[in-house]
Amino acid sequence: xxxxxxKVYTEPNWEYxxxxxxxxxxxxxxxxxxxxxxxxxxxxxxxxxxxxxxxxKENVLKKILPLLEDYPDIKPYFVNxxxxxxxxxxxxxxxxxxxxxxxxxxxxxEIDSIMLDMFENWAKSINDTGxxxxxxxxxxxxxxxxxxxxxxxxxxxxxxxxFTERHTVLPRIQEFVKKGVEVLKxxxxxxxxxxxxxxxxxxxxxxMEDCLDKLEVLKLGDVDGMTVxxxxxxxxxxxxxxxxxxxxxxxxxxxxxMFLPEAMTNDFSGNDARIVSALKALGDATRLKIIHMLxxxxxxxxxxxxxxxxxxxxxxxxxxxxxxxxxxxxxxxTTRSKKIFYEINAxxxxxxxxxxxLLGTLAEGNQE
Numbered sequence: 036x037x038x039x040x041x042k043v044y045t046e047p048n049w050e051y052x053x054x055x056x057x058x059x060x061x062x063x064x065x066x067x068x069x070x071x072x073x074x075x076x077x078x079x080x081x082x083x084x085x086x087x088x089x090x091x092k093e094n095v096l097k098k099i100l101p102l103l104e105d106y107p108d109i110k111p112y113f114v115n116x117x118x119x120x121x122x123x124x125x126x127x128x129x130x131x132x133x134x135x136x137x138x139x140x141x142x143x144x145e146i147d148s149i150m151l152d153m154f155e156n157w158a159k160s161i162n163d164t165g166x167x168x169x170x171x172x173x174x175x176x177x178x179x180x181x182x183x184x185x186x187x188x189x190x191x192x193x194x195x196x197x198f199t200e201r202h203t204v205l206p207r208i209q210e211f212v213k214k215g216v217e218v219l220k221x222x223x224x225x226x227x228x229x230x231x232x233x234x235x236x237x238x239x240x241x242x243m244e245d246c247l248d249k250l251e252v253l254k255l256g257d258v259d260g261m262t263v264x265x266x267x268x269x270x271x272x273x274x275x276x277x278x279x280x281x282x283x284x285x286x287x288x289x290x291x292x293m294f295l296p297e298a299m300t301n302d303f304s305g306n307d308a309r310i311v312s313a314l315k316a317l318g319d320a321t322r323l324k325i326i327h328m329l330x331x332x333x334x335x336x337x338x339x340x341x342x343x344x345x346x347x348x349x350x351x352x353x354x355x356x357x358x359x360x361x362x363x364x365x366x367x368x369t370t371r372s373k374k375i376f377y378e379i380n381a382x383x384x385x386x387x388x389x390x391x392x393l394l395g396t397l398a399e400g401n402q403e
Contacts, residue, residue: 036248036255036256037244037257037258038240038243038244038258039260040259040260040284041240041243041260041263042261043238043265044265045234047223047265047266047267048264048266049138049219050137050216051133051135051266052219053132053212053216054126054129054132054137055268056092056095056096056099057096057099057100057103058115058126058129059268059269060100062089064268064269064271064272068084068085069085087228088226088229088270090225091226091267095218095222099218102214103211109211112128112197113128114193116187116190117348118184118186118348121355122351123347124160125157125274127154127157127194127197130153130276133276137208137212138212138216146202147201150198150205151171151172151173154171154177158177174195177194177195185348229291229292233291233292233293233294237265237289237294250273251361251380251382251383252363252364253273253364253365254366254367256283257283258283258284258285261285261287262284262285262286262287263287264288264289265289265290266288266289266290266291269288269290270292271290271293272288272293273289273293274287275287276288313387316360316362319353319356321345321353322356322357324343325339325353325354326357326362326363326379328342329378329379330379333366333376333377334377360383362379362383362387363377363378364377364379364380
């Protein structure tokens with residue numbers, strides 16, 4: 036891929052780090068990293084790899100969580116729903132923080148516009164049929180949409196309250212964020228060297244272009260412009276946001292460890308553990324059906340769910356496993372409001388097949 040205009044922030048987005056740190060207080064990201072890296076690194080190497088990020092989060096959370104207790108009116112909004120847990124949508128507070136809306140003062144009408152936009156983007160992520168585009172004008176539109184969402188009532192009520200009480204809730208969140216950011220800055224020295232190193236790498240546009248090509252699981256095509264925000268807590272994640280639906284300028288929240296050599300290693304050749312992991316992913320009957328379906332065409336989550344008579348949440352779970360093994364890819368559909376669809380990662384499937392074929396060839400040679 037090719038990127039046009041290119042900009043890299045050289046300081047953390049503190050509000051984004053704060054919100055993400057609270058939402059990920061359970062340490063699941065780090066646990067998943069341990070599981071994924073045990074095929075590539077020793078236990079000692081894994082512990083060293085995660086040492087700084089874990090120390091940073093632990094110190095920050097010790098002060099942040101008690102501070103959040105002083106804000107019982109906004110605490111319920113710092114919780115992930117199942118939709119956000121399975122990565123079908125980005126948490127609304129994370130989206131607000133990514134766009135730096137939590138550190139700005141807003142007039143009443145600006146708050147209305149911002150929150151409607153956030154809810155629209157959240158809804159578009161879930162409604163991935165590729166057909167209807169969500170356009171919200173008021174609370175009634177949001178409630179109408181939520182009626183068709185497979186989520187528990189408490190989550191729906193929390194979302195409705197977030198919008199209904201936006202003029203009081205958002206300023207309170209901003210007040211908390213202002214205090215919380217000071218805690219993150221206090222412990223920044225723990226992770227600053229890693230952050231600065233990532234900035235140096237990211238400043239070279241070709242590194243980003245090569246990274247997106249090598250990842251293979253995300254296909255964006257050429258983009259007119261990209262603004263990159265290095266991220267600490269989401270150290271191994273790449274999140275894409277569009278500045279404008281009508282152009283190809285994007286914001287890329289990029290984990291500070293995304294470009295480490297071991298993070299980019301994904302070959303099957305000579306790596307028995309990776310082969311076993313990929314075969315386990317294909318060994319599930321539902322996932323194998325999904326692979327068959329995607330072999331014929333590109334599909335949206337909802338299409339797959341309908342064909343298999345499963346919920347989108349269940350399908351998302353299976354898709355995440357296949358994505359982790361890089362056996363499928365995500366492509367952004369630029370003609371349909373940046374919705375995403377899935378397809379087979381042909382090069383990875385072919386590589387896996389060739390490695391297995393080679394094992395058979397070697398076995399035949401030994402028998403002779």
